[in-house]
Amino acid sequence: MAYEFTVSGRIARPVHDVFEAVADPAKLSGYFTTGGAVGRLETGAVVTWDFHDFPGAFPVHVVEVDPDRKIVLRWDAPPDEDAAGNYQTTVTMSFSPLEDGRTLVSIHEAGWRDSEAGQKASYGNCEGWTGMVCALKVFVEHGINLREGFYK
Template identity: 80%
Template sequence: MAYEFTVGGRISRPVAEVFEAVVDPAQLSSYFTTGGAVGRLETGATVTWDFHDFPGAFPVRVVEVIPNQKIVLRWDASPDDDLAGNYETTVTMTFEALEDDRTLVRIHEAGWRDNEAGQKASYGNCEGWTGMLCAMRVWLEHGINLRDGFYK
């Protein structure tokens, strides 16, 4: 069984505002990528995300962007000892407008190998995406950066 997970939460802002907070590198850098994001999330682009807790910019390949609905990304999985070499996981973010002008965001990541390293990496990323959703909610609803100073 390959490892995968889905996390989700509701943000009290319209879907267009929540979606823009993910695709805009300046906004993403304000609450999530503690070392900064470079490049707007657009289909076919490769952008970079940098985190103080994992220094060094990560290339993020943008597979698909449907405005205010879906973002699909691919990025390198943590290295392991598998002879097959490096591989990628796929992140799918969906955005659903709710009746009360809130937005339901779901983040699904899949594709880790069925080994101990894949399990550990999937758990770590599940933690990271959950933190991203919490940080995005507090940023959009209250203008507070939860991650500021958290990792350094």
């Protein structure tokens, strides 16, 4: 069994505002990528994300963007001891407008190897995406960077 997960949260803003807070690198850098984001999330782009708590900027491959609906990314899984070498996981972010004007954000990541290292990496990313959804909510609703000083 390969590992995968989905995290979700409701944000009290219209779907376009929430989508832009993820797609726009300046906004994403304001609450998530503590070391900054370079490049807008657009289909076919390769952008760079950097985190102070995860040293070193790394590439994020943008597979698909359906504005105000979906963003699909691929990025490298952490190196492991598997003889097959490096591999990537797929992240799918969905943005759904709710009847009350809020937005439901769901983030699904899949593709880790069925191994102890794959399980550990998936749990770490699940924690990271949960934190991202929380930080996104606080940033979009209140303009607060929840991650500032949280990790280092």
